[in-house]
Amino acid sequence: MILNGFINFIYHVGNITLFFFNTLLSILKKPPKLKYIFKNMEDIGVNAALLIILTGFFTGGVLVVETYPTFHKFNAEFLIGALVSLSLTRELSPVLVALLVTARSGSAIAANIGTMRITEQIDALEVMAVNPLGYLVAPRIIAALIMVPALTVLSIIAGIIGGYVVGVYLYHINPYLFWQKMVTLTELKDIYGGLFKASVFGVILVLIASYFGYHAKGGAEGVGRATTTAVVVASVTILILDYFLTALIY
Structure with missing residues (x-):
């Protein structure tokens, strides 16, 4: 059972890698139209802005509530601003935004492409000599590459x-010390590192959602199964990648 699971894992990793390179090749051969990119930017980013702002705002508040008692014991309350900033830029905002976008947009992408596969719309595209990867996947990857970091910035600010x-x-807490320590101790490397992670997560979540939707089979039940699998696999992959990217960057 373990061996079968490992073989299945390697199989999907290989297929997802090929899926990515084929999509990349389609972008290089024929870049997707801007109107499709903008539409997906709206779906992935603009429509999720309020959710990200609310989540970011209360995440920052919870950080203060959780850490203030300990910092107060050592008369170090003035460092809480830096802690909030570093926690959000390095870790919390990139990961939380990626997971929220996975749950919201990743599931929709998998369901949409899966439905097109089941209803043979993808086959129709191929018959008309339209590359399905270039038409369905490429605009979403480019949109996520732009909007997930943008949403991360929004989350950090909130x-x-x-x-x-x-x-x-x-x-x-002294407001001057809150801002002063935050600005002093937060480096550009922290911000750039967080945005780089967000970019990687954006590409990964769309890639995985598109892959499982693209290979859906078994009618409506198969679409539901593909959607669930896509969200779970993308979420776990983001958390695993987060460790390695954090170790690499910082």
Whole structure:
């Protein structure tokens, strides 16, 4: 059973890698139209903005609530601003945004492409000499490459504001020290590293969702199964990749 699971894992890793390179090749041969990219940017990014802002705001607030008692014991409350900023830029915002986009957009992508596969719309594209990867997958990957980092920036800003509101107005932390330590101790490397991780996560989540949707079979039940598998695999992959990217960058 373990051996079969390992073989199945290697099989999917190989196929997803080929799927990615074929999509990349389709982009190089014939870049997708801007209107398709913009439409997917709206679906993936703009329509998720409110969700990301709310999540980021309360994540920043929770960070202050959780850490203030410990910092207060050592009279180090002035460092909480830096802790909020570093936690969000390095780790929490890139990962949370990627997981939220996976749950929201990744599931929709898998279901949409899976439905097209089941109803033979993808076969129709191939008959008309339209590359399905270039038409269905490439615009979504480019959109995610742009919008997931953009949503991450939005999450970081919302989280810092949330941390500031809770820290200053609930725990009466000195507002000047909150901002001063945050700006002093947060380096450009922290921001760039977080955005790089977000870019990788964006490509990965769309790639995996598209792959499982593209290979869906078995009618409506198969589409549901492909959607569930896509969300689970993408989420786990993001968390595993997060470890290796963090170790590599920082």
